[in-house]
Amino acid sequence: MRIYALNRWYNFWSAKGIEYIFCNYPNVKPHSDPYHHYIDFWIDEIAFDHKTSVFPKKYNQTIEFAKKNPTDLLKWLYKNQSKQKRFHLQNRLFLILCEKEGNHQKLKSEIDFIQPIIEDYLQHFDFEKLKKLEFNTKKGIKTAYSDCIFIEM
Structure with missing residues (x-):
């Protein structure tokens, strides 16, 4: 239970740190409700989780394959997300952490390393570069716009 609690604390605060980086950029606006399930912020008026x-x-692919084919990884991430309360098919930005020694979790604490990568992404943000994903649901086709920002060390 202790390890679980520490892991949750670590994930929560690293996510807050990363959201802080996003929300301090000029074209990003944070959601007024920090507990909103589907929106953390808007980039150029486009809502993202x-x-x-x-x-x-x-x-079952390499990081190199994923970087060349991000839509494949994005579809896999949406399909394999938690099926519980946090499941959704809304717009998402994924930061994908990959540490060459396999200690990927450690990268979450490397805020100074992550910040310029996020800022570069935001500086070159273009709606046309987002990946358009379509999902068949019981209510019909659901469209989401998504992207991967790869953080490698």
Whole structure:
């Protein structure tokens, strides 16, 4: 239980640090409700949920493949997300962490390393570069716009 609690605390505060980086950029506006389930912030008036994830072990491709084919990884991430309360098919920005020694979790604390990568992404943000994903649901086709920001060390 102690390790679980420490892991949750670490993930919560690293996510807050990353959201802080995003929300201090001129074209980003934070959501007024920090507990909103689907929106953390807007970039150029486009709503996004932010998700920081380590490069998934169960994804049966390499990081190099994912970087060349981000739509494939994005579809996999949406399909394999938690099916509980946090499941959704809204717009998402994924920060994908990959540390060459396999200690991907450690990267969450490397805020000074992550910040210029996020700022570069925001400086060159273009709606046309987002990946348009379509999902078949019981209510019809659901469209989400998404992207991966790869953080490698």
